[in-house]
Amino acid sequence: MLELDAVTAGYDQRAPVLRDITLSVAPGESVGLLGPSGCGKSTLARVAALLHRPDGGRVVIDGERAGGWRHRAPRAQRTAFGVVFQQPRLSADPRLRLADLVAEPLRANGRSGEVTDTVRELTERVGLGPELLGRRPHEVSDGQLQRACLARALVLRPRWLVCDEMTAMLDASTTAALVAVVEEYRRESGAGLLAVGHDRVLLERWCDRTVHWSELAA
Amino acid sequence: MAELTWKSTGDRRRSTRAWRVRGSAVTVAVIVLAVLLVPPLVQLDEQAVDLAAKLRQPSLAHPFGTDDVGRDLLLRCVYGLRVSLLVGVVAAVVATVIGTAVGAAAAASGGWFDRVVMRVVDLFSSVPHLLLGIFIVAMFSPGVWPVVVSVGLTHWLSTARIVRSEVLSLRSRPYVDAAISGGASRLRVAVRHLLPGVLPQAGLAAVLMVPHAIWHESALSFLGLGLPTHQASLGTLVQSSRGPLLAGDWWPTLFPGLCMVIATLAIAGLAGAWRERLNPRRRSELML
Structure with a gap:
C-alpha cells in the first residue's frame, strides 16, 4: 500500500x-x-x-x-520506486550512452555484474535496438530516449x-x-x-x- | 527565372572566426615552443651584460635591441614570457581548483553553509583584488611563488560563483532526481553527474584566467612587489624600461609590451572559441 x-x-x-x-x-x-x-x-x-x-x-x-x-x-x-518523467531530454544525463543510462541504477547499487544481461533483456523489451545503445541522448529521438528512461525505471524491479x-x-x-x-x-x-x-x-x-x-x- | 543563390552573411563571420582561432592556436603554439625550447637549445645567458652594446636599437644582431646594460632583449623577452606563463598557468590552476571546490561545496550543501560561504566570497570581492594581491605579496620576500600564491588566492572568487550557479542548475535537473531514485549516493551523484557537468565551465574559467594572471604578475612586478628586478618577466622588463623610455629609447618598452598583448590575445582567442562551443547561443564578450 x-x-x-x-x-x-x-x-x-x-x-x-x-x-x-x-x-x-x-x-x-x-x-x-x-x-x-x-x-x-x-x-x-x-x-x-x-x-x-x-x-x-x-x-x-x-x-x-x-x-x-x-x-x-x-x-x-x-x-x-521507478520514476519516469515528462521530458526525456531533461531526465537523461547528456554524457551517458543509452546503455549506461539504463545500467546506471544497477551500478549505483553495486550490482555491476548483472549489467550485460539485464540491459539486453530490458532494452529489447522497451524496443530499443542494439545499434541505439551506443548513442548519446542528443543522437536519438524523444521517443527512443523515453524508452530508455522507462527501461532505467524498471531496471531495479x-x-x-x-x-x-x-x-x-x-x-x-x-x-x-x-x-x-x-x-x-x-x-x-x-x-x-x-x-x-x-x-x-x-x-x-x-x-x-x-x-x-x-x-x-x- | 534567375537562379536563386542563398548566401548567408554568417558565412563570412564564421570564416573570420575560424581564422582567428587558427591564428590564436598557431601563436600559442609558437610561444609555448619558444619558451620551452629556446632556453635549453641556444644555451645563451640572458643575464650576460655587455656594457659596450647598451641600448642598441633593434638590428639583425639584436632583433629587439638591447637594454640599458646591454642584455639582448629578444632573449630577455623569451625568458620573461617563460616566467610570466609559468606564473599565469600555475596561478590560474590554483585559483580554479580553489574556486571549483568552494563553489561546488557551497552549492552541494546548500542552507546556511552556502549562505555563509557566498557572503565570504562577496566580502572578498568587495576589496579590489590588486590591493589584496599586494597585501599578500608584501608578506613574503620577492620571488615567483609569492606572486603565484597572491594571484591564486585572489582570483578564485568568480570561479566559485560560476561553479556554484552551474551546480545549482544541474542539481535541479530531473536526471539527478532519477539518479537519486535509482539509489545513487550523494558522492555518486556529485562525481558521476554534477562534476562532469561543471568541468568544461571550470576549465574555461582557468584558461581565461591565464592572461589575467599574467597581467597581474606584470602589475605586481611593475610596482616592484613581484619578482626581483634581475629576473626577467614581462612585468620586470617593462618596469626597468621606464628610464630609457623617458630618454626616448622606445624598444625596451615596446617589445615586452607587445609580447604581453599578443600572448593575451592568443590565449583569449582560443578560450573564446572554446566558450562558443560550450554555449553557442551566448556570443561572448570576452572573445577579444
Missing part, C-alpha cells in the same frame, strides 16, 4: 502548491491522477517517489513511514511505478508501446502504478481507477 496522508507541499512554505492531499494506491493497483496544468500533480508525484520533501503530512510505503526525502530516504525505500506525464511528449504509437511495457511489467511483478497526466481518455483506458485533482483538493 502506498499512502499519501494529508500531504502539504510546495516550493515556498508560505504558499504551498498543494494542501492536505490524501491518496492511496493498493498493491498491484493502477491509479490515474488527472488534473489541469500547474495544479500540483507533478509535485505530488515527486513527493510520492520521495524526491520532494513535503511541508506537512506523511507518506507510508508498504506500512513503513517514509523517514526522509531525496538522499535522506533509506536506499531501500528510494529504490522501491521497483514495487511502485510513478509515471509523471510519461507520454506527453510522444506520438500515439510510442505511447501505446510504452503503456504496454508498463502493463506487462505490472502483470508479472504485481507492482502498483501512479500515473499522472491530463489525458483523460488515455488514463481511463490505462488505469484501474482515475481520480480527478478536484476530488482530492476538497
